[in-house]
Amino acid sequence: MLVLRRKIGQAIQINENIRIVIQDVQNEHIVRIGIEAPLDVPVHRMEIYNLIQQENKSAGGVNALKWLKGKGASHDDSSSENT
Amino acid sequence: MMTAQAKIPENTDLELDYSEAFHFPQGMAGFSDAREFGFIYEGHGNIVCIQSIDQPEAAFLLTPWDEERLGSTPVLANDLCDCLAIKDQKQVMWMLVLNPFADEQWVTANLKAPIALNLETRLGVQCIRQDPDLDIRYQWMQQPA
Numbered sequence: 135m136l137v138l139r140r141k142i143g144q145a146i147q148i149n150e151n152i153r154i155v156i157q158d159v160q161n162e163h164i165v166r167i168g169i170e171a172p173l174d175v176p177v178h179r180m181e182i183y184n185l186i187q188q189e190n191k192s193a194g195g196v197n198a199l200k201w202l203k204g205k206g207a208s209h210d211d212s213s214s215e216n217t
Numbered sequence: 218m219m220t221a222q223a224k225i226p227e228n229t230d231l232e233l234d235y236s237e238a239f240h241f242p243q244g245m246a247g248f249s250d251a252r253e254f255g256f257i258y259e260g261h262g263n264i265v266c267i268q269s270i271d272q273p274e275a276a277f278l279l280t281p282w283d284e285e286r287l288g289s290t291p292v293l294a295n296d297l298c299d300c301l302a303i304k305d306q307k308q309v310m311w312m313l314v315l316n317p318f319a320d321e322q323w324v325t326a327n328l329k330a331p332i333a334l335n336l337e338t339r340l341g342v343q344c345i346r347q348d349p350d351l352d353i354r355y356q357w358m359q360q361p362a
Contacts, residue, residue, distance in 0.1 A: 143322075151273075165255065173242060173243075173296065173300040174242040174243055174300070175243070176243040176244075176246070176249075176345075177343050178246075179347070182329075182345060183246060183345065185329070185353060186246040186247070186327075186329065186330045186343070186345055186353075187246045187247035188247070188315065189327055189329075189330070189353050189354070190245055190246050190247040190248065190277070190314070190330075191247045192316055192318060192319055193277060193278070193314055193315065193316035193317075193318065193319070193327065194245070194247075194248065194275055194276055194277040194278075194314070195274055195276060196273070196274055196276065197276075197318065198266055198276040198277055198278050198317075199218055199257060199266045199276050200317075201278070201317050202259050202261060202264060202266050202278060202354060203259055204256075205317065205360070205361045
């Protein structure tokens with residue numbers, strides 16, 4: 135991992151189009167950073183992104199359409215929503 | 218009609234109409250190469266399957282956001298409005314990603330990362346919401362028999 139020291143207001147440039155700026159350091163532990171990135175680059179807090187990534191992998195996959203064609207078909211008669 | 222073929226389970230070729238595909242500029246979390254999705258409706262209730270054209274292993278089941286059960290739809294952040302070319306929040310169609318594989322009794326819905334669609338521009342994005350109280354596996358409906 136590349137480790138850089140930066141002061142408040144200084145920036146890190148990644149590639150041509152991603153800029154990370156150190157905004158503030160609060161209570162010596164919390165760092166506020168600003169990120170400029172193209173619209174097609176998703177930027178998220180890592181722990182939340184990892185959760186969604188795992189859930190997508192669990193939910194989405196080659197069996198999704200198979201489920202819909204098979205089990206999903208019997209959903210038509212079902213009125214068992216959790217209201 | 219421009220068509221594309223995607224390999225789905227058991228090596229079946231599925232023909233999808235490219236001109237009707239939705240473009241997801243950011244892909245889906247965990248499937249970042251999946252940018253073009255075809256919608257497949259099998260005539261079962263209000264569940265559709267979105268199948269990636271460029272990453273065949275990426276397919277998801279979606280169902281529309283239900284305001285009666287969940288309250289009003291989320292508000293799309295400004296940067297994502299730009300991403301979808303949305304000028305008015307009313308243009309956004311919200312859908313939930315269903316997971317039929319996580320629970321034996323329930324098909325669950327991910328309230329933390331719904332899908333926002335612009336039907337006019339055929340653009341889509343998975344919107345990751347920060348609220349820690351949102352269920353990632355909300356019990357949406359009982360598993361069909």
